[in-house]
Amino acid sequence: MDLSRQPVVDAATPPASAVPVAHRWNAVVWVLCGLLPPAIAVSDATGGTKYTTYGLLAVLTFSYAAVAMFPSNPALRPSAYLAILTVALGAVAYVMGGGAALFIVSLPHFWIYASGPAAALSFSGGAAVLTALASAAGRDPEPRVLTGDTAFIALGYVVGAGVGLLVHRISEQGEARAQLLTEQLADTQAELAEAHRRQGAADERERLAREIHDTLAQGFASIIVLAEAARSGLDAEPTRATQQLTSIEQTARENLAEARALVGATPPPGGAVQGSVSATLRRILDRFAEDTGIAVDADLADVDCDQQTRIALLRCTQESLANVRKHARASTVVAVLTPGPYGVDLEITDDGRGFDVAAARGFGLDGMRKRLAELGGELTVTSSLGDGTRILASLPTTAPGHEELV
Missing domain, CATH: 3.30.565.10 (Histidine kinase-like ATPase, C-terminal domain)
Incomplete structure (x- = not known):
């Protein structure tokens, strides 16, 4: 799944109950391994350090909860959360004199809530620089840039960027395959609908052919036979010929009614057998x-x-x-x-x-x-x-x- 392309700013984004399981586990890990250790570490510190750290961690917690629980709210922009996260990481690092661990644990947030790889790299890069500088400034009145925290932050940023770009690429390939499958499914459905339409037309043609054969064709065949018989017996058997002509007239009328019914909306006269x-x-x-x-x-x-x-x-x-x-x-x-x-x-x-x-x-x-x-x-x-x-x-x-x- 592409962590950098989560539709958190889309009005059609599903509610929090539809948040992917991976994001929920990331939230658990972030709380346990990112927020809890600093809170425990400053529990015995002086009042200013302790309460400032607690306040920053509270800001981070509520900001994350807001954007995670209400992703469809346009007032809760993910970019604003990432900006708060960047500043808060630097502030915690300055107050505690180090923040490599919290920065590394927070790296997935930049890829989850950024609008794309470029934004994720920019926000996480800014957070890395600010955290490294704040860690150095908070630990020593004469800060040294090259410290152990700085090395861990740089390594974490490089590894996080690599993993994020790899996941983004895999996700793009998956989306492309999904799009291709969707298009193929749509084409298959269209072909199936066309096949059903053709089959329906063929069935209707067969039905009409059967009805025409059983009604009009038989009637015309009867008319031909009766006409031939009447013509041959017109002089020798005039009474019989008269009966045959009457039958021809009756059959022709029935055929006319059948033809009108076949091209109209009413059932054929023979289509409803009345009585016994x-x-x-x-x-x-x-x-x-x-x-x-x-x-x-x-x-x-x-x-x-x-x-x-x-x-x-x-x-x-x-x-x-x-x-x-x-x-x-x-x-x-x-x-x-x-x-x-x-x-x-x-x-x-x-x-x-x-x-x-x-x-x-x-x-x-x-x-x-x-x-x-x-x-x-x-x-x-x-x-x-x-x-x-x-x-x-x-x-x-x-x-x-x-x-x-x-």
């Missing part, structure tokens, strides 16, 4: 039979499930029937909706030409699997060439009253 899910599926199956002429056998139990499960069953039925219409060339479709103690099964089979499930790469089957997986369900597709197709959608059900918002 079995009744909704039966209407879809009846319309499929009417549009295609394929026989439909439905056994749909009355199932009580949440809205998301209803929508999933609806989409799976629509996708399965669309595949039958486009690919199966089937003559019969069987739909069975079966409730269970913990879920519901929807099974749709046809007697069409079947396909190789392992080689299938259709978007519709993948969309059904993902839709069911999001609700904790699964899709099982069984088919082989010439043997028809079986689609089994298994979904867990949610108790009524605990439905999730769509």
Whole structure:
């Protein structure tokens, strides 16, 4: 930690309770090894020396306590404390005739409370000179500059300056590394946020693609098939062609409503299944039979499930029937909706030409699997060439009253 860069003058400096542990130990050492020995040494001295020393030590103690306990107070400038410390060290040395020990023990204060290395060196250098001169003047009426105290003070100053500069350099390197790590962390957070944004956009695109495939695309495919059938049977079967044109109109209107809902804020018309899910599926199956002429056998139990499960069953039925219409060339479709103690099964089979499930790469089957997986369900597709197709959608059900918002 850089002792010379403690933010003692910053208004945002933490309270005394947040003072580093090293500073607290330095305070203990300073009191025990710096202030206490002079106080004991003058306890038997004459009144003037004794009380003057006690007064100077008291000034030092209260000054240090003020700046250490209230570092955020702008009135308590660390530079003022260092000036008081410098003068007090010299005064104690003059009164006692020596002050090398107190000066050396006080050296960390210059590095803790100075604004930088230059200020620490200047204050501690001034204190060293003043203490040495005061020690010499106080001991002998004809002072000698080169004394043992002077040598200890000079040595202490040199060693303290070296240690302080070393700690300052190490602290600067630590701060640089911390700054680099902070910048790297910020960059990583920004990259993570961007990745989340891209993932969210991809998920939304996939959701929209699935909704478009399950609604608009299926509707347009139905319109195309019905239009081709109506055109070919317009002369031979006008009644049938009229029914097909009516279905085209109805499907087109539904697609228009779906498109408006997808680009607006309201849920799609098919996004909220009203009434019994079995009744909704039966209407879809009846319309499929009417549009295609394929026989439909439905056994749909009355199932009580949440809205998301209803929508999933609806989409799976629509996708399965669309595949039958486009690919199966089937003559019969069987739909069975079966409730269970913990879920519901929807099974749709046809007697069409079947396909190789392992080689299938259709978007519709993948969309059904993902839709069911999001609700904790699964899709099982069984088919082989010439043997028809079986689609089994298994979904867990949610108790009524605990439905999730769509």
